[in-house]
Amino acid sequence: MMKLGCSRLLLVSAHVLLCLSAIWTLAASADVPAGQRPGCPDKCGDVDIPFPFGIGQQCALHDGFDLNCTTVDGGAMKPFKWNLEVTDISLPDGKARMNAPTIATQCYVPSTGGMEYYPSWLNVTNSPFWISEVDNRIIVIGCNTLAYMISFSHLIGCHSTCAGVTLKNDTACSGAGCCEADVPKDLQYYDGYFDEEYNTTEIWRDSPCSYMVLMEKAAFSFKTSYVKSTAGFWDAYNGTVPIVLNWQIEQLNGCDEAKKKTSSYACVSRDSECVDTSNAMVPGYLCNCSDGYKGNPYIADGCQDIDECLENANPCGPEICQNTLGNYICSCRPGYYETDGVCVPIQKRSRFQPMPVIGASIGFVVLVILVACACLIQERRKLQKMKQNYFRQHGGLILFNEMNSKEGNAFKIFREEELQQATDNFSEKQVLGHGGHGTVYKGLFKGDMEVAVKKCMTIDEQHKKEFGKEMLILSQINHKNIVKLLGCCLEVEVPMLVYEFVPNGTLFHLIHGNHGRCISLSTRLRIAVESADALTYLHSSASTPILHGDVKSPNILLDGNHSAKVSDFGASILAPTDASQFVTLVQGTCGYLDPEYMQTCYLTDKSDVYSFGVVLVELLTGKIPFNLDAPEKEKSLAMMFMSAMKENRLAGILDDQIKGEDNIEIIEEIAELAKQCLDMCGDNRPSMKEVTEKLDGLMKVMRHPWAQQNTEEMESLLFEPTADSAIGSAEYFSIEKRAINAMQSGR
Known part of the structure; x- marks a missing residue:
C-alpha cells in the first residue's frame, strides 16, 4: 500500500515533470503559411486538424501546435498531443477537447x-x-x-x-x-x-x-x-x-504587442481580427474572422464572406435579401414600397390615411413607454428586495444596530453603488492583486481617501449566518501592525470588505523583488517583530481569539515607513468553540501550510506559528518557500532549512546580504526560534506571544551599543531559560539592567 x-x-509533485513537459518555441519561418504547404494533411482519422495545428513540426505554426497522427488498436488513426488524444479543435473559441x-x-x-x-x-x-x-x-x-x-x-x-x-x-x-x-x-x-x-x-x-x-x-x-x-x-x-x-497563439502582452511583431503576427487573413486571451498568468492572443465572415484566420484569405441569404433562413422574411461583403441588405419585393422601414402594398397607397395611423402610432409608443416604465419600476423593486434579503442573511440588522449604539465607531456599512463608484465599477486597471479568497481592488472615495476593496468569491453557509457577528469582532481590532478593516458591504450575495490602503507593496516583493536594495538584518528583524506582535494580538488580545489561517509574506504589507501591517485577516476564522466548527476542507498556500493541519483539517493558533516560522526562514535565507524547479531536496524551503539546522549548515543557506554582518549570534538565535516554530508537532511549538517576546528581546540587544562587546555574558543573562521558556517585558528589563551592570563592572 x-x-x-x-x-x-x-516532494511527490516533482514526478509530474517526467513526461508532459513541453517546450514552446517558434518553428522555422516559411514563405507561405504551413496550412497551405503541399503534403500537409488537414485531417487525422475523423478529426479535422486546422492550422495553426498541424501533423508534424513543418505543418504547425510552431512546436506548441505540433500533433502526432498515430495508429491505435483496431487500425484507426487518431491525433495525439503528448499522450493526450485530441478529439476536437475549435478555432473561434480557442479550445481543444x-x-x-x-x-x-x-x-x-x-x-x-x-x-x-x-x-x-x-x-x-x-x-x-x-x-x-x-x-x-x-x-x-x-x-x-x-x-x-x-x-x-x-x-x-x-x-x-x-x-x-x-x-x-x-x-x-x-x-x-x-x-x-x-x-x-x-x-x-x-x-x-x-x-x-x-x-x-x-x-x-x-x-x-x-x-x-x-x-x-x-x-x-x-x-x-x-x-x-x-x-x-x-x-x-x-x-x-x-x-x-x-x-493561445503566443506569450505576449495581448494584441497591441502582437501587432508590433509583424514577422510572427498570426492573424494573416485579410478579414480577421486579434482577440486578447483570458489567461492572466501568461497573457497572449487568438485570431477570429471578422463579423460576417467565417473560416480560418490563420491562413491567407482564410476568412470568407458569409452569404446570410443562403446559409440561414431568409433574414429578410418575405422580402428580397441581397448579400454584401460582411453583411446583407433587404429590399421590398415587386408590388410593395418601403415606408418607415416597412414594405406596404402599392395598391393600398391611395387609401392610406395618415392621421389615424399617426394617432395609433403615438398611442402605441405611449403604451410601450408606460409598459417599459412599469417593468423598470418592478425590476428596481426586485433588486431592492434582493439586496435587503442579502443584508438580513449576513446579519446586517444586528451589525447596524451595534454600530449605531457605539459612539465614535469608524466602522461603516457601505452601499454597493459606493464601492462601484470608488473602484471604477471594479475595473481591471484597479486590481491590486488576486488571492485564494478573492480579488482586491484599489478604491478612491470623495476627499481623496484611498482604500482597498476585497471582493470575495464564495462564503460557506456557516460564515454567512455568523458574518454580522464576526464583523462586530473584526471591527474592534485596533493594532498599528494590522491593516484596519474600515467597513463592509452586505447587500450583495458574497459580502465585500473595505480596508485601509497600504502603499509600499508586500514583504514578499521586498525580499524577492530583485530591486537591488540591501535589506539589513535589523530591518528584517524589525519587520518580524511587528508581524509577530500583530499575530499575538489576534490570538491573545482580541475580544474573541482570531486565527489568521494564511500567514505568508504576500499577506504582510509595508506602509510608507516600511512598517509591517498584517493583512487578509478578513478571510480568517474565529477560534472554534465546539466540534460543529470543524473545518473539513484544507485551504492555504503551498510552502506555508502546517503539515499537522493538512492531516487533521483542524486549524489552531499553532498553525499560524508554523506559517510564521516559514516567514522567518524567508527573511534569513532570501529564498521562496516552494520552488518546483529546484532539486528534489530543496523544493520545500522549510524542509531544506530543518535539514541544514540538523546538519549544522546554517551559514550555507543564509542570504548573502546578512552574511557579512557582525551579528551571527543574533542570526543563530532567530534560526533556532524558526526551528521551534517549524516543529512537526503543534504542541511542541511556542505560542505567538513567546515568539514575539523572543524576537523583541533580540531586537533590543541589537540596538544597544555594548551588544557586540561581551556577547557571551549578555546571552547568558538575556536568554537564560525561564519557567515559561520565554521572557516577558518586565522580566526582560530586569535582566537587561543586570546585563548592563555586569558589562560596566567588566570594563
Whole structure:
C-alpha cells in the first residue's frame, strides 16, 4: 500500500515533470503559411486538424501546435498531443477537447487487506495550453473519501460521504457518494491525491474503489455503480476522461504587442481580427474572422464572406435579401414600397390615411413607454428586495444596530453603488492583486481617501449566518501592525470588505523583488517583530481569539515607513468553540501550510506559528518557500532549512546580504526560534506571544551599543531559560539592567 503522508506531499509533485513537459518555441519561418504547404494533411482519422495545428513540426505554426497522427488498436488513426488524444479543435473559441489518462484511484485489495493508491497528474506548462476553468470540474467519487488536487498556488478538493443517505442515479453530484469543486483560473499543472485518514479499508464492501478526476463537466453524470462496484467509473470511461484545454497563439502582452511583431503576427487573413486571451498568468492572443465572415484566420484569405441569404433562413422574411461583403441588405419585393422601414402594398397607397395611423402610432409608443416604465419600476423593486434579503442573511440588522449604539465607531456599512463608484465599477486597471479568497481592488472615495476593496468569491453557509457577528469582532481590532478593516458591504450575495490602503507593496516583493536594495538584518528583524506582535494580538488580545489561517509574506504589507501591517485577516476564522466548527476542507498556500493541519483539517493558533516560522526562514535565507524547479531536496524551503539546522549548515543557506554582518549570534538565535516554530508537532511549538517576546528581546540587544562587546555574558543573562521558556517585558528589563551592570563592572 502506497503511503502519501503530509511530509512527502510536496516532494511527490516533482514526478509530474517526467513526461508532459513541453517546450514552446517558434518553428522555422516559411514563405507561405504551413496550412497551405503541399503534403500537409488537414485531417487525422475523423478529426479535422486546422492550422495553426498541424501533423508534424513543418505543418504547425510552431512546436506548441505540433500533433502526432498515430495508429491505435483496431487500425484507426487518431491525433495525439503528448499522450493526450485530441478529439476536437475549435478555432473561434480557442479550445481543444482531449482524452486524458488522469483518473486517480484508490481500491481495496483483498489479497493484502489494504488499500492501493494511484495518484493522477497533468502538466501542460511551457505550452500554449491551460485547463479551462469554465468547462471542467474537479470530481471526487466514493464513500468517506477526501481527495484534493495541488498546484503551484492552489490546494482544492472536497469530501464525499454515503453516511445516512440513499444513493440514486442522478446527473447532479451533490455530496452523497460524489462531490465536486471549481477549477481555479490559469491552471497548467496539478497533482491529485487521497487523504488516507478518510479513505480507509472499513468501507470496502459498500465502496471498494474511490476516484478523483479533473474532467469536462458536460461529459459527467453520476451513477451509483461508480461507488458500489470495482472499477465502475474506470470502465465507464475506458481509463481516460474528456478534458477541455484553452489555447493561445503566443506569450505576449495581448494584441497591441502582437501587432508590433509583424514577422510572427498570426492573424494573416485579410478579414480577421486579434482577440486578447483570458489567461492572466501568461497573457497572449487568438485570431477570429471578422463579423460576417467565417473560416480560418490563420491562413491567407482564410476568412470568407458569409452569404446570410443562403446559409440561414431568409433574414429578410418575405422580402428580397441581397448579400454584401460582411453583411446583407433587404429590399421590398415587386408590388410593395418601403415606408418607415416597412414594405406596404402599392395598391393600398391611395387609401392610406395618415392621421389615424399617426394617432395609433403615438398611442402605441405611449403604451410601450408606460409598459417599459412599469417593468423598470418592478425590476428596481426586485433588486431592492434582493439586496435587503442579502443584508438580513449576513446579519446586517444586528451589525447596524451595534454600530449605531457605539459612539465614535469608524466602522461603516457601505452601499454597493459606493464601492462601484470608488473602484471604477471594479475595473481591471484597479486590481491590486488576486488571492485564494478573492480579488482586491484599489478604491478612491470623495476627499481623496484611498482604500482597498476585497471582493470575495464564495462564503460557506456557516460564515454567512455568523458574518454580522464576526464583523462586530473584526471591527474592534485596533493594532498599528494590522491593516484596519474600515467597513463592509452586505447587500450583495458574497459580502465585500473595505480596508485601509497600504502603499509600499508586500514583504514578499521586498525580499524577492530583485530591486537591488540591501535589506539589513535589523530591518528584517524589525519587520518580524511587528508581524509577530500583530499575530499575538489576534490570538491573545482580541475580544474573541482570531486565527489568521494564511500567514505568508504576500499577506504582510509595508506602509510608507516600511512598517509591517498584517493583512487578509478578513478571510480568517474565529477560534472554534465546539466540534460543529470543524473545518473539513484544507485551504492555504503551498510552502506555508502546517503539515499537522493538512492531516487533521483542524486549524489552531499553532498553525499560524508554523506559517510564521516559514516567514522567518524567508527573511534569513532570501529564498521562496516552494520552488518546483529546484532539486528534489530543496523544493520545500522549510524542509531544506530543518535539514541544514540538523546538519549544522546554517551559514550555507543564509542570504548573502546578512552574511557579512557582525551579528551571527543574533542570526543563530532567530534560526533556532524558526526551528521551534517549524516543529512537526503543534504542541511542541511556542505560542505567538513567546515568539514575539523572543524576537523583541533580540531586537533590543541589537540596538544597544555594548551588544557586540561581551556577547557571551549578555546571552547568558538575556536568554537564560525561564519557567515559561520565554521572557516577558518586565522580566526582560530586569535582566537587561543586570546585563548592563555586569558589562560596566567588566570594563
